Amino acid sequence: MSDRPSTEIAMRSVPCNLCGSDDTRTIRESTGEGRIVRCRRCQLTYVSPRIAWDPVAQYESDEYHEKGELATGRPGYTSYSSDRPVLSPYFGRIAAEIARVKPGGKVLEIGAASGFFLEQARAHGLDPAGIEPSRACQRIIREELGIPVLAGSLEEAAIEPGTFDAVALFQTIEHFDDPLAGLQKMASALKPGGLIVITTPNQAGWFARIARRQWYEYKPKEHLYYFTPRTLARMLEAAGFERIEAKVDPNRYPVAFLIERISRYYPVARPVMRVLDRLLPQSLQARLYLPVHYGSMKVTARRAGMA
Secondary structure, eight states: OSSSOOOOOEEEEEOOOTTTOOOOEEEEEOSSSSSEEEEETTOOEEEEEEEEEOOTTTHHHHGGOOOOOOOTTTSSOBGGGGGHHHHHHHHHHHHHHHHHHSSTEEEEEEEEETSSHHHHHHTTTEEEEEEOOOOHHHIIIIIISOEEESOOTTTTOOOOOEEEEEEEEEEEEGGGGSSSHHHOOOOOOOOEEEEEEEEBBBBTTHHHHHHGGOOOOOOOOTOEEEEEEHHHHHHHHHHHHEEEEEEEEOOOEEHHHHHHHHHHHOGGGGHHHHHHHHEEEEEEEHHHEEEEOOOOEEEEEESSSSS
């Protein structure tokens, strides 16, 4: 018998988070990080079996948001801070939408990263706070922005019921180990009639349909759930929300951002991206913005009850 430690990764199977069924069909076979399956009963797509660990742990690392090199094959961002020119105007538009509905309201962001949205929320007259597991990001929000932030995950956070007028989470719900429980906790945190704003990859979107099994959002180590407008609406209803609306979620991106993302997620395109990177001056790559809708959706809803 060998004395060498086993390198086999422990996995665990989970039932459908929406309807509880374990009757699934495989969408994409496991590459060692989990198999992507679809529930035959309600059509929710999720990872099972998945790696048997605390999924929040990887987001606590400083490296998740800042790597200093192309983050190929690794969870997280190459450099989240360098995305500020893309994200701040986008978050500003959403903050303005929330401020029109809930002027001066208390807003909580789940997965606040470096606080780009929280900063915009404050600029639009809202009273922001965040929840963020990354220690480096917590320091930025608390010390540089002067905005309250709770350390850790939504599951760990102690939130008084009925505290907030709005809750926002951007490209976050797909990371949750138990999104239904998370939405129920967000409903509890909201006042009756409170607003929730969610952005997440749309599995029914045009890019997902074209890419099929090669869709770059299929990252089973990070993304544990893959929603369509229908499955997310059903989960929101189950969590106590109503007046649910789903819309496309476009944005404008600099050429430099697009070159980095395409290089990261589609290795076959890297030679072309390298040529573009050499041909286009860096100043032009930073200045030239292109409107792109790559398949994200924005879903809004209200906590059930009188506003």
